[in-house]
Amino acid sequence: MDFQQSDRMKKLPPYLFIEMDRKKKAAIEKGVDIISLAIGDPDLATPDFIIEALYKAAKDKANHQYPLGSGLPKFRDAVAKWYKRRFGADIDPKDEVVALIGSKEGIGHLPIGVLNPGDVCLMPSPGYPVYHAGTLFAGAESYLMPLLEKNGFLPDLDAIPLEVVKRAKLIWTNSPNNPTSVLMDKAFYTKVLDFAKKHNLIVANDAAYTELYYDGKKPVSFMEIPGAKEMGVEFHSLSKTFNMTGWRIGFAVGNKSVIKALADVKGNLDSGAFNPIQYAAIAALEAPDSVTENIRKIYQERRDLFAAGLKKLGWQFQVPQAAFYFWIKVPNGMSSADWCGKVLEEAGIVVTPGNGFGAEGEGYFRMTITVDKARLEEALQRLSKLK
Numbered sequence: 001m002d003f004q005q006s007d008r009m010k011k012l013p014p015y016l017f018i019e020m021d022r023k024k025k026a027a028i029e030k031g032v033d034i035i036s037l038a039i040g041d042p043d044l045a046t047p048d049f050i051i052e053a054l055y056k057a058a059k060d061k062a063n064h065q066y067p068l069g070s071g072l073p074k075f076r077d078a079v080a081k082w083y084k085r086r087f088g089a090d091i092d093p094k095d096e097v098v099a100l101i102g103s104k105e106g107i108g109h110l111p112i113g114v115l116n117p118g119d120v121c122l123m124p125s126p127g128y129p130v131y132h133a134g135t136l137f138a139g140a141e142s143y144l145m146p147l148l149e150k151n152g153f154l155p156d157l158d159a160i161p162l163e164v165v166k167r168a169k170l171i172w173t174n175s176p177n178n179p180t181s182v183l184m185d186k187a188f189y190t191k192v193l194d195f196a197k198k199h200n201l202i203v204a205n206d207a208a209y210t211e212l213y214y215d216g217k218k219p220v221s222f223m224e225i226p227g228a229k230e231m232g233v234e235f236h237s238l239s240k241t242f243n244m245t246g247w248r249i250g251f252a253v254g255n256k257s258v259i260k261a262l263a264d265v266k267g268n269l270d271s272g273a274f275n276p277i278q279y280a281a282i283a284a285l286e287a288p289d290s291v292t293e294n295i296r297k298i299y300q301e302r303r304d305l306f307a308a309g310l311k312k313l314g315w316q317f318q319v320p321q322a323a324f325y326f327w328i329k330v331p332n333g334m335s336s337a338d339w340c341g342k343v344l345e346e347a348g349i350v351v352t353p354g355n356g357f358g359a360e361g362e363g364y365f366r367m368t369i370t371v372d373k374a375r376l377e378e379a380l381q382r383l384s385k386l387k
């Protein structure tokens with residue numbers, strides 16, 4: 001019997017990378033030395049002291065049982081202290097923090113906790129696909145806020161039709177942004193907060209990349225804005241900050257009622273993150289800043305090298321202020337898909353078509369600097385020979 005997937009699953013956007021996957025497979029079969037600049041996953045190792053903390057905690061049988069719903073008290077404490085140290089924001093570890101099995105898990109589950117069928121969820125396009133998937137699974141409707149170059153790739157809140165805003169209950173923002181690498185500053189966060197207050201919306205800011213910044217310019221957190229906790233929450237992850245994507249650990253902080261809604265969904269679906277992984281995360285959050293500085297130094301060198309090389313090609317892009325993505329205009333008016341196919345076939349480099357992040361990404365493509373400098377140099381060399 002071949003069972004059908006649910007109507008909800010069928011409503012997910014089509015997988016746009018079939019043709020890319022086919023071309024990639026064909027190239028590999030031909031023995032081409034493929035450089036993948038498509039993956040948003042650090043190539044660097046998790047620091048040793050974090051692995052040691054996992055090992056130590058895993059040896060204690062008290063940690064082998066079900067974890068607590070919203071996370072170990074020590075984990076929530078470490079998160080609150082980290083927020084204070086890094087952002088100067090006050091978070092109550094008792095009821096303003098929930099541990100997540102990676103922030104993707106929480107981002108996907110939040111809509112189930114706060115949206116009813118027929119409610120609208122506002123989200124950026126291009127954007128991280130999980131905002132839409134979570135909304136769809138909750139039976140709610142997505143409204144895409146275009147991120148346009150003329151607006152500095154920030155959403156234009158005033159352009160959202162009033163009848164849409166009236167039905168909206170949740171707004172997603174993402175800073176530092178994937179795929180554009182653009183940052184929201186305090187003034188813009190304040191605008192979002194005022195908009196949310198005026199229309200009674202929950203703000204959910206996805207802040208996965210705040211520690212991966214350049215030129216010493218630290219991104220701000222939504223939680224730094226006075227009154228932010230009244231209206232919203234922020235999602236964080238250890239994945240990009242500490243090279244821990246595979247570990248599946250993240251957290252959300254902020255408004256008590258929203259944190260409780262998310263913790264209640266999780267209480268019904270999963271039983272939280274494995275305690276030893278939470279202990280490893282505590283070690284990471286309590287580590288001196290030199291740990292993240294060392295990681296930033298590596299990306300800074302890569303970013304500088306790659307930005308300089310791409311400028312020589314004459315391509316149009318903003319130099320990333322944070323995160324490890326280059327969001328670039330397709331240089332010759334081709335479609336995103338055709339261009340990315342050409343780059344793969346002629347240069348052996350895998351890049352991501354912009355429309356994979358939503359219709360507004362058409363005309364752009366994304367490249368990631370999660371390979372070492374020698375590979376980036378090789379990539380630039382090959383790109384310079386494109387016809």
Ligand SMILES: *Cc1c(COP(=O)(O)O)cnc(C)c1O
Pocket residue numbers: 040101102103104105128174177178206208236237238239240245248249250
């Ligand atoms: C990588 C990423 C995340 C989440 O990562 P987790 O590993 O699930 O914590 C969230 N949002 C964006 C925009 C990302 O790129």
